[in-house]
Amino acid sequence: MQKLCMTVNKMFKLPVHPFNLNNEGKKSYAQWQYEKGIDTIKFYLKHTNIDDMFKNKTVLDIGCGAGGKTVYYASKGVSKIVGVEILGRYKEEAEKLAKQYGMEDKFEFVCADASNTPFDDETFDTIIMNDAMEHVDEPEKVLDECYRILKKDGKLYLNFPPYNHPYGAHLSDAIGMPWVHVFFSEKTLIETYKELVKDLPDGKDRIEFRISKRPDGTEYFSYINKMTIKRANKILDNSRFHLEYYSEEPLRGFLKYPARLPFFKEFLVKMVVCILRK
Numbered sequence: 001m002q003k004l005c006m007t008v009n010k011m012f013k014l015p016v017h018p019f020n021l022n023n024e025g026k027k028s029y030a031q032w033q034y035e036k037g038i039d040t041i042k043f044y045l046k047h048t049n050i051d052d053m054f055k056n057k058t059v060l061d062i063g064c065g066a067g068g069k070t071v072y073y074a075s076k077g078v079s080k081i082v083g084v085e086i087l088g089r090y091k092e093e094a095e096k097l098a099k100q101y102g103m104e105d106k107f108e109f110v111c112a113d114a115s116n117t118p119f120d121d122e123t124f125d126t127i128i129m130n131d132a133m134e135h136v137d138e139p140e141k142v143l144d145e146c147y148r149i150l151k152k153d154g155k156l157y158l159n160f161p162p163y164n165h166p167y168g169a170h171l172s173d174a175i176g177m178p179w180v181h182v183f184f185s186e187k188t189l190i191e192t193y194k195e196l197v198k199d200l201p202d203g204k205d206r207i208e209f210r211i212s213k214r215p216d217g218t219e220y221f222s223y224i225n226k227m228t229i230k231r232a233n234k235i236l237d238n239s240r241f242h243l244e245y246y247s248e249e250p251l252r253g254f255l256k257y258p259a260r261l262p263f264f265k266e267f268l269v270k271m272v273v274c275i276l277r278k
Helices: 002-009 020-023 030-037 037-041 051-054 068-074 088-100 141-147 186-197 203-210 229-237
Strands: 058-062 080-085 108-109 123-129 148-158 212-214 219-221 243-250 267-277
Touching: 002 186, 020 030, 030 037, 030 068, 030 088, 037 068, 037 123, 058 068, 058 141, 068 080, 068 088, 080 088, 088 108, 108 186, 123 141, 123 186, 141 148, 141 229, 186 203, 186 219, 203 212, 229 267
Parallel strands: 058 080, 058 123, 080 108, 123 148
Antiparallel strands: 148 267, 212 219, 243 267
């Protein structure tokens, strides 16, 4: 099945991906994130505005990666912004970008697990979880932690692509086939991904980032929790937050009606968008 997957994959062009841009010397991961900053919040702006999100606010960005989007948010008038990332190797790159844009006094990078942060109760006015809900190991605990560290009436801005999104497997740095995870097993995808990236300069890092082993020795994609819309809605319903805004954005405008149907929405929604208030 690996050979079939690789053969079919050759029929599809790879989407633009920051890992590849970095390898090609075109753009760092941090710079790519910074330039995509507005895209990470555009769906919230259907309900709110940038000043309400950031101006004079103490902000936390969960899953900040190399800090590019965090630095972008810092430029929107925050009083202080903290980027939390479980991979400490991004700290230097993030701090370099903050200095480049003159935001080093407002920005702080903290290496921590989002379900157990080092912050005091009611520290932040705004928390952002952009494309993080589908990666955390214990999403319920992360929401509880967000509730603890948010100030009263503070808001959590949360969005994520559901697992059955065309690229919901988050393998598009090497596999361009849409919905590949629907047609091939996880075992096949792991074998295919490892083969495709093994000779890249950062191939070893990519494999270690995405793949882990269970106690019985079998490999699995540990960087993603396969978050579906159905599962997310159940988690949100059971959280202590008040749901202020909710939207399911379709892949294309002409798909908006089928994307409302319970089964099809899992495959035709590109982003679930929520604003939660404490």
